[in-house]
Every structure is written in C-alpha cells, then in structure tokens.
Amino acid sequence: MSEKIKRLLSELQDYYLLSIQGLLGIFRKPFYSKDAIDQMDYAGAGSFVIVMIVSLFIGMALSLQLSAELGVLGLKMYTGKVVGISIIREVGPVTAALVYCGRVGAGMASELGSMVIGHQVDSLRVFGVDPIKKLVTPRLLSSIIMLPALTIIGNAIALLGGYYIAVFVSHQSGYVYWSSIRDILNFENVFSGSIKPFMFGFLIASISCYMGLTTKGGAKGLRKSTTNAVVFSIIMIIISDFMLTKILLYLLGFSL
Amino acid sequence: MIAFDDVYFSYGDHHILKGVNFQIQESERVAILGGSGGGKTTILKLIVGLLKPDSGRILIDNDDITIKSEDELMEVRKKFSIVFQDGALFDSLNVKENVAFCLREYTKMSEQEIDEEVDELLRIVGVEHAKYYMPDELSGGMHRRVAIARSLAVTKPRMFLYDEATTGLDPVNAENICNLINELSKNGTGHIIVTHRVIDALRVADRFIFLKDGGIALDGDSSVLIRSNISDIVVFINELKYNLS
Ligand SMILES: Nc1ncnc2c1ncn2[C@@H]1O[C@H](COP(=O)(O)OP(=O)(O)OP(=O)(O)O)[C@@H](O)[C@H]1O
Numbered sequence: 001m002s003e004k005i006k007r008l009l010s011e012l013q014d015y016y017l018l019s020i021q022g023l024l025g026i027f028r029k030p031f032y033s034k035d036a037i038d039q040m041d042y043a044g045a046g047s048f049v050i051v052m053i054v055s056l057f058i059g060m061a062l063s064l065q066l067s068a069e070l071g072v073l074g075l076k077m078y079t080g081k082v083v084g085i086s087i088i089r090e091v092g093p094v095t096a097a098l099v100y101c102g103r104v105g106a107g108m109a110s111e112l113g114s115m116v117i118g119h120q121v122d123s124l125r126v127f128g129v130d131p132i133k134k135l136v137t138p139r140l141l142s143s144i145i146m147l148p149a150l151t152i153i154g155n156a157i158a159l160l161g162g163y164y165i166a167v168f169v170s171h172q173s174g175y176v177y178w179s180s181i182r183d184i185l186n187f188e189n190v191f192s193g194s195i196k197p198f199m200f201g202f203l204i205a206s207i208s209c210y211m212g213l214t215t216k217g218g219a220k221g222l223r224k225s226t227t228n229a230v231v232f233s234i235i236m237i238i239i240s241d242f243m244l245t246k247i248l249l250y251l252l253g254f255s256l
Numbered sequence: 257m258i259a260f261d262d263v264y265f266s267y268g269d270h271h272i273l274k275g276v277n278f279q280i281q282e283s284e285r286v287a288i289l290g291g292s293g294g295g296k297t298t299i300l301k302l303i304v305g306l307l308k309p310d311s312g313r314i315l316i317d318n319d320d321i322t323i324k325s326e327d328e329l330m331e332v333r334k335k336f337s338i339v340f341q342d343g344a345l346f347d348s349l350n351v352k353e354n355v356a357f358c359l360r361e362y363t364k365m366s367e368q369e370i371d372e373e374v375d376e377l378l379r380i381v382g383v384e385h386a387k388y389y390m391p392d393e394l395s396g397g398m399h400r401r402v403a404i405a406r407s408l409a410v411t412k413p414r415m416f417l418y419d420e421a422t423t424g425l426d427p428v429n430a431e432n433i434c435n436l437i438n439e440l441s442k443n444g445t446g447h448i449i450v451t452h453r454v455i456d457a458l459r460v461a462d463r464f465i466f467l468k469d470g471g472i473a474l475d476g477d478s479s480v481l482i483r484s485n486i487s488d489i490v491v492f493i494n495e496l497k498y499n500l501s
C-alpha cells in the first residue's frame with residue numbers, strides 16, 4: 001500500500017516537473033516554432049468543424065429545453081439570458097474542452113507513445129534535442145492558444161443555435177434574444193468564460209503529453225496511455241471547472 | 257574511450273546486467289554478441305546515457321557519465337552516432353527531413369546546402385531514390401540505411417554504435433550494410449555493433465564480446481571466438497559453419 005502511494009507521489013512529481021519545464025520552454029531557447037505551428041494547425045484547424053457541430057447542437061438543445069420550461073412559467077423572454085449565461089460561463093468552455101480532449105489529447109498521447117516505443121524519443125535525446133522542448137512545449141503552447149479560440153467560436157455558434165430555436169421554433173422575438181445576449185456580454189461573464197479554456201488547454205496538453213511520454217510496452221501500453229490521457233483529462237477538466245467557477249464567483253463578488 | 261566498471265542494471269526486479277566490465281578504445285571495431293534479451297541494447301543505451309546503471313561506473317573519456325545531468329549528457333552524446341535497432345526514423349518526417357534533422361538542428365546551412373548534403377548521404381547508403389518517401393513506405397533494409405545516413409549527419413562522431421544493423425535483412429542487403437559499416441570506419445573511427453548474427457560480426461569486427469547471464473562470457477578476437485567451447489557460442493558458431501558449408 002505505502003509502495004503504491006510512493007509511486008503515485010513520484011508520478012505526480014514527474015508530471016509537475018514535465019508541465020513546468022514544458023511551460024518554461026515557451027520562454028527559453030531553442031524555439032521550435034515550426035512544430036508549434038504544425039500543432040496549432042492540427043489541434044485548432046482540425047478540431048474546428050467538430051467543435052462547431054457540437055456547439056451548434058448544444059446551443060439548440062439548451063434553447064429548446066429552456067424555452068419549453070420557461071414557457072410554462074410565462075418567462076419565455078428570459079430564454080436568451082439563461083441560454084447565454086450557461087453557454088458563455090459554463091457549457092461552452094467545458095464542451096469545447098471535452099471535444100478537444102477526445103480528439104487532440106488522445107492524439108497527442110498516442111503519437112508521443114508510439115514515438116517512445118519506436119525509440120524516436122531516444123533518438124531525439126541522442127541527437128542532443130530536449131524532448132520536452134521539442135515535443136511538449138509546442139503542444140502546450142498550441143493548446144493554450146487554440147482551445148480558447150475554439151471556445152470563443154463555439155460559444156458564438158451555440159448562441160446562434162439558441163437563437164434559431166428561440167425565434168423560429170419557439171416563436172420569440174429575435175430582438176429580445178439578442179438584446180439579452182448583449183446584456184450578459186459584460187466583463188464578469190466574458191472574463192469567467194475565457195479564463196477557463198486556458199486552464200483546460202494546459203491541463204489537456206500536459207496530461208496527454210505526460211501519459212504519452214511515460215508509455216511502456218507495445219500496443220497494450222499505448223492503449224493504456226491513450227485511455228489514461230483521456231480519462232484523467234476529463235476528470236481534471238470537470239474538477240477544475242468546478243473549482244474555477246467557485247473561485248471566479250468569489251472574486252467577481254457574486255453572493256450565493 | 258569507453259569503460260564499464262562493475263556495472264549492474266535492472267528493470268524493476270528483472271536483473272539484466274550483473275557486474276559488467278570492459279574497456280573499448282576509440283579506434284576499435286567491436287561486436288557485442290549474445291542471445292535475444294541478453295542486454296545488448298541495454299549496454300548501448302547505457303553508453304550514451306539513455307539509461308542509468310543501478311551501480312558501477314561508466315566512463316567516457318575518463319569522465320563518469322552516471323552522475324551527469326541530462327544537460328551535461330548532451331555533450332557526451334555528441335561523441336557518438338547511434339543507429340537504433342528499429343531505425344527509429346521520425347515517422348512524421350520524410351526521408352530527406354529525417355536525414356537533415358541534425359543539419360537543421362546544429363548548422364546554419366542554407367536550404368540548398370542541406371539538399372546537397374542529404375543527397376550525398378543518401379548516395380553513400382544507396383537509397384537516393386527514396387528521398388521523398390515517408391518512413392512507412394520504406395522496406396526494412398531501406399529503413400536501416402536511411403537511419404545510418406541520418407546518424408552520419410551527426411557532426412564528426414568519434415565512434416559509431418549500431419544496434420542490429422543487419423538483423424532481418426536478406427544476405428545481399430546485410431552484406432551491403434556491413435560494407436558500409438567497414439567503409440565508415442576506414443579512417444580510424446571505431447564502431448560497436450550489436451548483433452546476433454555471427455557472420456556479420458566477423459565481417460565488421462576484430463574484437464568480440466559475448467554476453468551471457470548478465471555477464472561477459474567471452475572477450476577476444478575471432479580466433480578466441482571460434483575456438484570457444486561455451487555452449488551458447490558453439491551454437492552460434494555452428495550456425496556459421498552450417499552457413500559456410
Ligand atoms: N523498457 C523496458 N522495460 C522493462 N524491461 C525491459 C525494457 N527494455 C528491455 N527490457 C528487458 O531487458 C532485457 C534486455 O533487453 P535488451 O533490449 O538489452 O536485449 P537485447 O540483448 O538487445 O535483445 P535483442 O537481441 O532481442 O534486441 C530483456 O529481457 C527485456 O525483456
């Protein structure tokens with residue numbers, strides 16, 4: 001038992017070291033900007049369509065649920081406000097992060113894992129290249145930039161989906177919907193919604209890289225590290241979302 | 257140049273090396289032989305500091321590398337050029353970019369100079385036609401040769417390390433690679449080749465180290481190898497005789 005705890009602690013320590021060194025790599029030479037751009041292309045441009053589709057349907061579903069429920073209470077005109085707040089502060093960032101994790105996080109873990117198994121990471125070290133700078137830093141950087149960008153676009157699409165349902169299905173006034181959206185786009189909401197994806201991007205990339213680089217054994221080991229990358233990322237996204245929400249509500253002076 | 261001083265190494269509680277001692281000079285041509293799983297690859301990885309021994313010292317140029325940090329090891333690794341067992345080409349890069357990897361990393365060559373250098377290296381190993389192939393489009397032999405070309409781009413290695421450079425190749429390809437290895441050590445640069453093919457070892461090496469049960473069972477020149485009566489070696493030699501007859 002104590003053996004297990006010791007191992008867990010040492011793994012946690014390795015993970016911290018990896019993510020800190022990965023982050024510091026952004027500011028220290030040499031810079032692998034081409035790798036970072038490749039990663040951004042893969043992570044950002046590649047996830048664009050999926051995030052759009054998922055966001056669109058989440059926005060529509062949310063709007064459908066809420067207009068039905070609020071209609072019963074005679075509060076249909078609040079649909080825009082409630083849909084908007086949920087999407088911007090909560091649903092948008094988490095949805096984008098989960099999609100990103102499933103697509104990009106799993107990809108990172110399996111790519112790095114097969115590089116480990118195929119001795120490619122050893123080759124890098126033999127050629128005097130620091131694998132953390134060459135592999136981890138570009139992935140961290142691209143995730144920290146691309147996930148927030150994807151989240152913003154996803155939010156916009158989700159709000160449009162909500163608008164479509166509110167106006168064309170639930171027959172509300174489009175003017176009321178948009179003006180309530182405009183009202184909620186204040187500093188508090190936008191700030192709390194945009195801090196999250198930075199954190200999520202960092203978590204997904206660091207966890208996935210760690211899992212990938214610590215892959216052991218053949219195809220089975222690869223399966224394990226890919227699965228772990230996705231599972232741990234999802235757990236950490238949800239937990240840190242809760243924590244961040246709590247902290248942000250406190251900082252922004254909301255009383256519960 | 258390389259000295260192992262009572263080196264022990266294990267993966268978990270799986271003991272691979274149990275007190276290994278040897279010294280290899282810079283210009284020597286050495287073959288490390290032994291059965292599969294005997295720890296041959298492990299020795300190469302220890303030499304370049306990819307693994308750390310449980311105990312014992314590993315001296316490179318009289319400098320203990322077991323106590324060096326990853327940063328300091330970078331300097332040590334520049335003394336060697338290593339070709340891994342499976343070639344270990346970067347599978348996201350094509351052949352040209354793989355070979356150009358170190359050139360881009362360490363030199364300020366222009367695109368044209370890199371292009372010419374890559375052509376030259378690919379010509380040396382005889383796969384110039386595959387310049388724009390991706391690694392997964394190469395056959396095993398081509399893969400190995402591109403890996404050798406890539407390791408040649410390392411600026412002036414003092415010693416070449418090859419892990420199973422000829423294993424799994426047809427005799428013609430295996431002989432080509434042996435000739436290439438000999439060619440590369442003509443100017444006095446030594447090499448260590450790890451293999452379980454005695455024929456190829458005899459082609460490229462003058463000194464033979466046979467690993468068995470985590471220790472060195474034999475260390476000497478070809479006559480010592482061939483006259484040895486250690487049962488495992490006899491099996492290896494018989495294979496050779498069978499091949500000759
Ligand atoms: N990453 C690893 N984790 C755990 N055990 C390992 C690992 N790599 C190798 N081993 C074990 O260490 C032993 C020695 O491995 P090594 O790769 O040095 O053998 P080898 O002599 O090169 O064999 P081969 O001729 O098959 O390449 C093997 O028994 C192997 O099971």
Ligand SMILES: [Mg+2]
Binds near residue numbers: 296297298341420
């Ligand atoms: Mg081996």
